[in-house]
Amino acid sequence: MQFAGSHILSVNQFERVDVERIFAVADRMEPSARRRRVTKVLDGAILRSMFFEPSTRTRVSFGSAFNLLGGEVRETTGFENSAIAKGESLYDTARVLSGYSDVIAMRHPASGSVGEFAAASRVPVLKGGDGSNEHPSQALLDLYTIKSELAERGAGLDKLRIAMVGDLRHGRTVHSLCKLLCLFDRVQVVLISPEALSMPGEIVEALRSAGHTVLESDELEANIAHVDIVYSTRIQEERFNTQEEADLYRGRFRLNQSVYTRNCEPNTVIMHPLPRDSRDSARELDDDLNDNPNLAIFRQTDNGVLVRMALFALVLDVVDQVDDYARDVNWYTAGRF
Numbered sequence: 001m002q003f004a005g006s007h008i009l010s011v012n013q014f015e016r017v018d019v020e021r022i023f024a025v026a027d028r029m030e031p032s033a034r035r036r037r038v039t040k041v042l043d044g045a046i047l048r049s050m051f052f053e054p055s056t057r058t059r060v061s062f063g064s065a066f067n068l069l070g071g072e073v074r075e076t077t078g079f080e081n082s083a084i085a086k087g088e089s090l091y092d093t094a095r096v097l098s099g100y101s102d103v104i105a106m107r108h109p110a111s112g113s114v115g116e117f118a119a120a121s122r123v124p125v126l127k128g129g130d131g132s133n134e135h136p137s138q139a140l141l142d143l144y145t146i147k148s149e150l151a152e153r154g155a156g157l158d159k160l161r162i163a164m165v166g167d168l169r170h171g172r173t174v175h176s177l178c179k180l181l182c183l184f185d186r187v188q189v190v191l192i193s194p195e196a197l198s199m200p201g202e203i204v205e206a207l208r209s210a211g212h213t214v215l216e217s218d219e220l221e222a223n224i225a226h227v228d229i230v231y232s233t234r235i236q237e238e239r240f241n242t243q244e245e246a247d248l249y250r251g252r253f254r255l256n257q258s259v260y261t262r263n264c265e266p267n268t269v270i271m272h273p274l275p276r277d278s279r280d281s282a283r284e285l286d287d288d289l290n291d292n293p294n295l296a297i298f299r300q301t302d303n304g305v306l307v308r309m310a311l312f313a314l315v316l317d318v319v320d321q322v323d324d325y326a327r328d329v330n331w332y333t334a335g336r337f
Helices: 017-026 057-068 090-097 114-118 136-151 172-179 200-207 244-247 255-261 297-315
Strands: 037-039 046-051 071-079 103-106 125-130 159-166 189-190 213-217 229-234 269-270 326-328
Touching: 017 136, 017 297, 057 071, 057 103, 057 125, 057 136, 057 297, 090 114, 103 114, 114 125, 125 136, 125 244, 125 297, 136 172, 136 269, 136 297, 159 172, 172 200, 200 213, 229 297, 269 297
Parallel strands: 046 071, 046 103, 103 125, 159 189, 159 229, 189 213, 229 269
Antiparallel strands: 037 326
16 A cells, blocks of 8 residues: 555555555664664654543554654543534544644544544544444554564464454454454464354454454353464443443453463463453453563553554655664663563
């Protein structure tokens, strides 16, 4: 695809070569993201960050990625802090704010809303999630993490074995990740969820049409024994009609050190898009996994900055200028990475 000036709204935009391009650029961002170098390639550029749903990692990661390229960030969080609360349309909001910005990162609770906004925007829009639909940058950072973790054992994304666990019906991260996996070869996918929270049928069919092996089950321990990755998700309680309905499924699939040791291969990588639900009634990833070296959840969040830096550099067409505006950092950074 042509990245310069493009919106990033769906993983369906990408061919395999595009994903590999993003990952190659992400690798080049490592000195800045790891605080060894600082670049001012986007000095004077403005990111408008618009998050109409709660967010910690995605919102701050987008902002940090832009700052690390030398740009400035202006944030709007919550409907109450926007003229949308006064009845302004997404079209009008997009026309106005794209005049104040060079690029926009946006999250909205309604499926399709970010695409509607982007259609009226005069600058590139990067989706940070829209309801239970898609989360393309999360899927990219997840796949980048999988690639990095498997590379340490001499493996690649082809022939990947992955189990996805939890609320697969509402989980936009797993929806986007499955679509990306369709670009690779001979992947084995195990989908573990209650029947009512199973992966949407069209995504399962897309995986099978890509030639992948797909197993659907509601049993955790029997199905995580022979996988490279266990990708756990929380119950998306905000997508349910009532709290009581969400509570029916909370804590259904709990992975702790005992379950891991009893069932998983010694080097199976544990992933989660976060936030993990650490309340006693949930604990889909128990705290006793924190010292497990195969717990990759915080490497995922670090990689999110790399991938989002790459996306900004690509859509603003500065990839080949990053080093021209870079210098070594002059503050203390030891021990962070």
